[in-house]
Amino acid sequence: MTDREFERLVEFLESRYGINLSQKKVIVQGRLDNYLARNGFANYGDYLNAVESDKSGHELQNMLNILTTNHTYFWREPDHFIFLKEVILPQIVEKERHTHDIRIWSGASSSGEEPYTIAMVIKEFLGLNYNNWDTTLLATDLSSEVLQYAIKGVYLKEKIEVLPEPWQKAYFKRVDDFNYRVADDIRKNVMFRKFNLMSDFPFTKKMHVVFLRNVMIYFSEDTKRNLVNKIYDILEPGGYLIIGNTENIDKEASKLEYVRPSIFRKPI
Ligand SMILES: C[S@@+](CC[C@H](N)C(=O)[O-])C[C@H]1O[C@@H](n2cnc3c(N)ncnc32)[C@H](O)[C@@H]1O
Numbered sequence: 664m665t666d667r668e669f670e671r672l673v674e675f676l677e678s679r680y681g682i683n684l685s686q687k688k689v690i691v692q693g694r695l696d697n698y699l700a701r702n703g704f705a706n707y708g709d710y711l712n713a714v715e716s717d718k719s720g721h722e723l724q725n726m727l728n729i730l731t732t733n734h735t736y737f738w739r740e741p742d743h744f745i746f747l748k749e750v751i752l753p754q755i756v757e758k759e760r761h762t763h764d765i766r767i768w769s770g771a772s773s774s775g776e777e778p779y780t781i782a783m784v785i786k787e788f789l790g791l792n793y794n795n796w797d798t799t800l801l802a803t804d805l806s807s808e809v810l811q812y813a814i815k816g817v818y819l820k821e822k823i824e825v826l827p828e829p830w831q832k833a834y835f836k837r838v839d840d841f842n843y844r845v846a847d848d849i850r851k852n853v854m855f856r857k858f859n860l861m862s863d864f865p866f867t868k869k870m871h872v873v874f875l876r877n878v879m880i881y882f883s884e885d886t887k888r889n890l891v892n893k894i895y896d897i898l899e900p901g902g903y904l905i906i907g908n909t910e911n912i913d914k915e916a917s918k919l920e921y922v923r924p925s926i927f928r929k930p931i
Contacts, residue, residue, distance in 0.1 A: 664692050668707040675715070676730070680805060681861050681886040684730065694729050728808040732881070735773040737780050737818075738825045740876065740908050744784050746926060747872070751903055752788045755871045758901070763796045766870045766899075770860060771878035772802035775813025776822070778853045779845050781874065783826070783834050786849065803858035814855050816845035860890055869899040876925075877907040888916050895919055898929040 664672075669688050676682045684691055695710075704710040714722045738744065755765050765785065769778040778800050785798050804810055823831050823843050835843040844850075860878070873894050879887050891912050894904050904919060904927045906912065912919075912927065919927035 664688070664695075664707045668711065671711055672707070675711070677883070677886075679861065680727070680859060681882045681890070682731070683881060683883050683886075691730060695726075698725070698729055724807050728806050731806045731809075733773045733804075733806060733809045735776045735877070736825065737776045737823060739777065739780075740925075742908075743874070743876070743905050743925070744780060746905075746923075747781065748784050748788050751872055752785065754901065756789075758899075759871075764868075765796060765798050766868055767800045767872045768866075768870050768874070769800060769802040770858075770873055770875045770894075772804050772809075772813060772855065773806075774809045775802065775816060775845075775853070775855070776818075777874060777876065778802035778813075778855075779816070779834075779849060780826075782849045782852045783830055785852075786834075787830075798852055800853045802853050802855050804855075805857065805859055807857060810855050810857055813853075816850045817842050818845075819843075861886075864893055864897050866897050870897055870902055871899050872903045872905065873898065874905050876905060877910070879906060879910050879912070884913065888913055891917050891919065895929060900929055901931040902929045903927065904929075 669691070672691065673683070673685045676684060695707075699707070699710050704713065714726055717723060752765075759765065767781060767785075769781060772778045782798070782800055785800075786793050789796055789798070802813065804813075817838055820841055820843055823835055826834075831843075834846045834849050836846055838844050860875075875890075875894065879890065882890065891904070895918055898904065903922070906925050906927075908925050910925065914921055917927070918930070920930055922928050
Protein backbone atom coordinates (compact mmCIF):
# COMPACT_ATOMS: atom_id res chain seq x y z
CA MET A 664 0.00 0.00 0.00
CA THR A 665 1.50 3.34 -1.00
CA ASP A 666 1.44 6.26 1.44
CA ARG A 667 -1.07 8.00 -0.83
CA GLU A 668 -3.39 4.98 -0.84
CA PHE A 669 -3.09 4.70 2.93
CA GLU A 670 -3.97 8.40 3.33
CA ARG A 671 -6.99 7.92 1.10
CA LEU A 672 -8.19 5.02 3.25
CA VAL A 673 -7.57 6.93 6.49
CA GLU A 674 -9.47 10.00 5.23
CA PHE A 675 -12.38 7.89 4.06
CA LEU A 676 -12.75 6.08 7.37
CA GLU A 677 -12.30 9.15 9.52
CA SER A 678 -14.77 11.31 7.58
CA ARG A 679 -17.52 8.68 7.60
CA TYR A 680 -16.99 6.81 10.85
CA GLY A 681 -14.74 8.95 13.01
CA ILE A 682 -12.21 6.11 13.16
CA ASN A 683 -8.66 7.45 12.96
CA LEU A 684 -6.18 4.80 11.88
CA SER A 685 -3.45 7.19 10.72
CA GLN A 686 -0.87 5.69 13.11
CA LYS A 687 -1.79 2.09 12.31
CA LYS A 688 -0.51 1.45 8.79
CA VAL A 689 1.16 -1.87 9.60
CA ILE A 690 -1.97 -3.24 11.30
CA VAL A 691 -4.28 -2.00 8.53
CA GLN A 692 -2.13 -3.46 5.78
CA GLY A 693 -1.63 -6.69 7.71
CA ARG A 694 -5.38 -7.15 7.94
CA LEU A 695 -6.28 -6.09 4.38
CA ASP A 696 -3.50 -7.69 2.26
CA ASN A 697 -5.03 -11.10 2.68
CA TYR A 698 -8.52 -9.90 1.78
CA LEU A 699 -7.29 -8.22 -1.41
CA ALA A 700 -5.43 -11.34 -2.52
CA ARG A 701 -8.41 -13.64 -1.83
CA ASN A 702 -10.83 -11.36 -3.62
CA GLY A 703 -8.81 -10.71 -6.77
CA PHE A 704 -7.91 -7.03 -6.29
CA ALA A 705 -4.69 -6.17 -8.14
CA ASN A 706 -3.82 -3.22 -5.91
CA TYR A 707 -5.17 -0.86 -3.24
CA GLY A 708 -6.28 1.74 -5.79
CA ASP A 709 -8.68 -0.77 -7.38
CA TYR A 710 -9.83 -1.92 -3.96
CA LEU A 711 -10.59 1.58 -2.68
CA ASN A 712 -12.45 2.40 -5.90
CA ALA A 713 -14.55 -0.71 -5.36
CA VAL A 714 -15.30 0.22 -1.73
CA GLU A 715 -16.33 3.75 -2.66
CA SER A 716 -18.45 2.85 -5.69
CA ASP A 717 -20.16 -0.34 -4.46
CA LYS A 718 -23.79 0.71 -4.13
CA SER A 719 -24.75 -2.49 -2.29
CA GLY A 720 -22.46 -1.44 0.58
CA HIS A 721 -21.12 -5.00 0.68
CA GLU A 722 -17.44 -4.12 0.10
CA LEU A 723 -17.62 -1.34 2.64
CA GLN A 724 -19.21 -3.61 5.24
CA ASN A 725 -16.47 -6.20 4.72
CA MET A 726 -13.87 -3.49 5.22
CA LEU A 727 -15.48 -2.33 8.46
CA ASN A 728 -15.69 -5.92 9.69
CA ILE A 729 -11.98 -6.35 9.04
CA LEU A 730 -10.74 -3.04 10.39
CA THR A 731 -12.84 -2.39 13.48
CA THR A 732 -11.43 -3.58 16.78
CA ASN A 733 -14.20 -5.52 18.46
CA HIS A 734 -12.47 -6.86 21.54
CA THR A 735 -14.86 -7.07 24.49
CA TYR A 736 -15.87 -9.43 27.28
CA PHE A 737 -18.54 -10.06 29.90
CA TRP A 738 -18.28 -8.07 33.13
CA ARG A 739 -15.65 -5.75 31.64
CA GLU A 740 -14.82 -2.84 33.95
CA PRO A 741 -17.16 -4.12 36.70
CA ASP A 742 -17.17 -0.85 38.66
CA HIS A 743 -19.59 0.48 36.02
CA PHE A 744 -22.05 -2.34 36.53
CA ILE A 745 -21.85 -1.97 40.30
CA PHE A 746 -22.48 1.77 39.98
CA LEU A 747 -25.40 1.00 37.67
CA LYS A 748 -26.95 -1.33 40.23
CA GLU A 749 -26.23 0.66 43.38
CA VAL A 750 -26.68 4.25 42.24
CA ILE A 751 -28.25 4.63 38.80
CA LEU A 752 -31.02 2.02 38.78
CA PRO A 753 -32.47 3.12 42.15
CA GLN A 754 -32.67 6.69 40.77
CA ILE A 755 -34.36 5.57 37.54
CA VAL A 756 -36.84 3.36 39.36
CA GLU A 757 -37.82 6.28 41.60
CA LYS A 758 -38.09 8.70 38.68
CA GLU A 759 -40.02 6.32 36.40
CA ARG A 760 -42.25 4.80 39.08
CA HIS A 761 -45.34 5.74 37.05
CA THR A 762 -44.10 4.77 33.57
CA HIS A 763 -42.03 1.68 34.47
CA ASP A 764 -39.73 2.39 31.53
CA ILE A 765 -35.93 2.09 31.72
CA ARG A 766 -34.05 3.31 28.64
CA ILE A 767 -30.40 2.32 28.31
CA TRP A 768 -28.26 2.42 25.16
CA SER A 769 -25.04 0.53 24.59
CA GLY A 770 -23.60 2.54 21.69
CA ALA A 771 -20.66 0.33 20.66
CA SER A 772 -21.95 -3.02 21.74
CA SER A 773 -19.61 -5.21 19.67
CA SER A 774 -20.45 -8.92 20.04
CA GLY A 775 -23.00 -8.35 22.81
CA GLU A 776 -21.16 -9.06 26.05
CA GLU A 777 -21.67 -5.49 27.33
CA PRO A 778 -25.44 -5.13 26.72
CA TYR A 779 -26.12 -8.68 27.95
CA THR A 780 -24.19 -7.93 31.15
CA ILE A 781 -26.31 -4.78 31.60
CA ALA A 782 -29.51 -6.78 31.04
CA MET A 783 -28.44 -9.26 33.73
CA VAL A 784 -27.67 -6.44 36.17
CA ILE A 785 -31.13 -4.96 35.57
CA LYS A 786 -32.81 -8.32 36.08
CA GLU A 787 -30.87 -8.89 39.32
CA PHE A 788 -31.81 -5.43 40.53
CA LEU A 789 -35.52 -5.60 39.74
CA GLY A 790 -35.94 -9.16 41.02
CA LEU A 791 -39.60 -10.09 41.21
CA ASN A 792 -40.63 -6.77 39.70
CA TYR A 793 -38.69 -7.45 36.50
CA ASN A 794 -41.75 -8.34 34.43
CA ASN A 795 -43.55 -5.14 35.46
CA TRP A 796 -40.92 -2.97 33.78
CA ASP A 797 -40.06 -2.22 30.17
CA THR A 798 -36.33 -2.81 30.35
CA THR A 799 -35.51 -3.25 26.66
CA LEU A 800 -31.97 -2.10 25.98
CA LEU A 801 -30.82 -0.68 22.68
CA ALA A 802 -27.45 -2.07 21.54
CA THR A 803 -25.81 -0.74 18.38
CA ASP A 804 -22.59 -1.16 16.46
CA LEU A 805 -21.14 -0.42 13.05
CA SER A 806 -19.98 -3.92 12.25
CA SER A 807 -22.58 -6.32 10.88
CA GLU A 808 -20.39 -9.28 11.72
CA VAL A 809 -20.30 -8.63 15.47
CA LEU A 810 -24.01 -7.80 15.46
CA GLN A 811 -24.88 -11.18 13.96
CA TYR A 812 -22.78 -12.84 16.61
CA ALA A 813 -24.46 -10.80 19.34
CA ILE A 814 -27.96 -11.61 18.12
CA LYS A 815 -27.19 -15.35 18.22
CA GLY A 816 -26.00 -14.91 21.79
CA VAL A 817 -23.81 -18.04 21.82
CA TYR A 818 -20.49 -17.78 23.69
CA LEU A 819 -17.63 -20.07 24.56
CA LYS A 820 -17.83 -21.52 28.04
CA GLU A 821 -14.65 -19.76 29.17
CA LYS A 822 -16.09 -16.40 28.15
CA ILE A 823 -19.01 -16.69 30.54
CA GLU A 824 -16.91 -17.98 33.43
CA VAL A 825 -16.03 -14.43 34.53
CA LEU A 826 -19.65 -13.95 35.58
CA PRO A 827 -20.83 -14.89 39.09
CA GLU A 828 -21.66 -18.58 39.13
CA PRO A 829 -25.36 -18.15 39.96
CA TRP A 830 -25.64 -15.84 36.91
CA GLN A 831 -24.04 -18.45 34.68
CA LYS A 832 -26.69 -20.90 35.83
CA ALA A 833 -29.61 -18.49 35.67
CA TYR A 834 -28.85 -16.64 32.44
CA PHE A 835 -27.27 -19.21 30.09
CA LYS A 836 -28.37 -22.48 28.53
CA ARG A 837 -25.82 -25.12 27.57
CA VAL A 838 -25.59 -25.70 23.81
CA ASP A 839 -22.80 -28.31 23.90
CA ASP A 840 -19.60 -28.97 25.84
CA PHE A 841 -18.02 -25.71 24.68
CA ASN A 842 -20.85 -23.26 24.01
CA TYR A 843 -23.54 -21.54 26.04
CA ARG A 844 -26.45 -19.44 24.86
CA VAL A 845 -27.85 -16.39 26.64
CA ALA A 846 -31.24 -17.28 28.13
CA ASP A 847 -34.29 -16.14 26.15
CA ASP A 848 -35.58 -13.65 28.71
CA ILE A 849 -32.24 -11.81 28.67
CA ARG A 850 -31.85 -12.04 24.89
CA LYS A 851 -35.28 -10.66 24.17
CA ASN A 852 -34.46 -7.68 26.33
CA VAL A 853 -31.66 -6.49 24.07
CA MET A 854 -32.52 -4.96 20.69
CA PHE A 855 -29.49 -5.01 18.37
CA ARG A 856 -29.28 -2.56 15.46
CA LYS A 857 -26.62 -1.38 13.06
CA PHE A 858 -25.84 2.27 13.70
CA ASN A 859 -22.97 4.65 12.92
CA LEU A 860 -22.27 6.98 15.85
CA MET A 861 -21.40 9.73 13.35
CA SER A 862 -25.03 9.81 12.11
CA ASP A 863 -27.76 12.02 13.53
CA PHE A 864 -29.40 10.36 16.51
CA PRO A 865 -32.95 9.29 15.61
CA PHE A 866 -34.26 8.63 19.12
CA THR A 867 -37.73 9.78 20.00
CA LYS A 868 -37.32 9.23 23.74
CA LYS A 869 -34.43 10.35 25.89
CA MET A 870 -32.05 7.85 27.44
CA HIS A 871 -31.44 7.29 31.14
CA VAL A 872 -27.97 5.86 30.53
CA VAL A 873 -25.61 5.69 27.56
CA PHE A 874 -22.72 3.24 27.69
CA LEU A 875 -20.07 4.32 25.19
CA ARG A 876 -17.07 2.38 26.35
CA ASN A 877 -13.82 1.71 24.54
CA VAL A 878 -14.83 3.21 21.22
CA MET A 879 -13.86 6.87 21.49
CA ILE A 880 -10.19 5.85 21.71
CA TYR A 881 -10.34 5.61 17.91
CA PHE A 882 -11.82 9.10 17.48
CA SER A 883 -10.13 12.50 17.17
CA GLU A 884 -10.71 15.13 19.89
CA ASP A 885 -13.12 17.04 17.61
CA THR A 886 -15.10 13.94 16.78
CA LYS A 887 -15.30 13.04 20.47
CA ARG A 888 -16.47 16.52 21.43
CA ASN A 889 -19.26 16.49 18.83
CA LEU A 890 -20.32 13.01 19.83
CA VAL A 891 -20.42 13.84 23.54
CA ASN A 892 -22.58 16.90 22.76
CA LYS A 893 -25.00 14.77 20.75
CA ILE A 894 -25.20 12.34 23.67
CA TYR A 895 -25.88 15.22 26.04
CA ASP A 896 -28.89 16.19 23.92
CA ILE A 897 -30.45 12.72 24.02
CA LEU A 898 -29.93 12.12 27.75
CA GLU A 899 -32.72 12.58 30.26
CA PRO A 900 -32.02 15.28 32.84
CA GLY A 901 -30.03 13.37 35.49
CA GLY A 902 -29.05 10.75 32.88
CA TYR A 903 -25.57 9.22 32.75
CA LEU A 904 -22.82 8.75 30.18
CA ILE A 905 -20.36 5.94 30.95
CA ILE A 906 -17.13 5.71 28.98
CA GLY A 907 -14.18 3.30 29.19
CA ASN A 908 -11.87 3.53 32.21
CA THR A 909 -8.88 4.43 30.05
CA GLU A 910 -10.78 7.08 28.04
CA ASN A 911 -11.44 10.73 28.75
CA ILE A 912 -13.63 13.54 27.49
CA ASP A 913 -12.92 17.25 27.34
CA LYS A 914 -14.70 18.33 30.57
CA GLU A 915 -14.41 22.02 29.67
CA ALA A 916 -16.23 21.54 26.37
CA SER A 917 -19.12 19.51 27.75
CA LYS A 918 -22.09 20.49 29.89
CA LEU A 919 -22.03 17.05 31.50
CA GLU A 920 -21.12 16.96 35.18
CA TYR A 921 -18.17 14.86 36.24
CA VAL A 922 -19.28 12.18 38.70
CA ARG A 923 -16.16 10.04 38.94
CA PRO A 924 -13.55 8.83 36.44
CA SER A 925 -15.40 7.56 33.32
CA ILE A 926 -18.89 8.48 34.65
CA PHE A 927 -20.66 11.74 33.71
CA ARG A 928 -24.13 13.08 34.37
CA LYS A 929 -26.49 15.54 32.70
CA PRO A 930 -27.58 18.13 35.27
CA ILE A 931 -31.14 17.57 36.59
C1 LIG B 1 -13.54 -2.37 21.43
S1 LIG B 1 -15.23 -2.51 21.00
C2 LIG B 1 -16.01 -1.98 22.53
C3 LIG B 1 -17.07 -2.95 23.01
C4 LIG B 1 -17.67 -2.64 24.39
N1 LIG B 1 -18.28 -1.33 24.41
C5 LIG B 1 -16.63 -2.76 25.48
O1 LIG B 1 -16.26 -1.77 26.08
O2 LIG B 1 -16.19 -3.89 25.73
C6 LIG B 1 -15.46 -1.07 19.94
C7 LIG B 1 -16.66 -1.19 19.01
O3 LIG B 1 -16.95 0.10 18.46
C8 LIG B 1 -17.48 -0.08 17.16
N2 LIG B 1 -17.39 1.20 16.42
C9 LIG B 1 -16.28 1.84 15.99
N3 LIG B 1 -16.60 2.99 15.35
C10 LIG B 1 -17.96 3.08 15.40
C11 LIG B 1 -18.90 4.02 14.90
N4 LIG B 1 -18.53 5.11 14.22
N5 LIG B 1 -20.22 3.78 15.11
C12 LIG B 1 -20.62 2.67 15.78
N6 LIG B 1 -19.78 1.74 16.28
C13 LIG B 1 -18.47 1.93 16.08
C14 LIG B 1 -16.64 -1.21 16.59
O4 LIG B 1 -17.29 -1.86 15.52
C15 LIG B 1 -16.42 -2.11 17.81
O5 LIG B 1 -17.33 -3.18 17.85
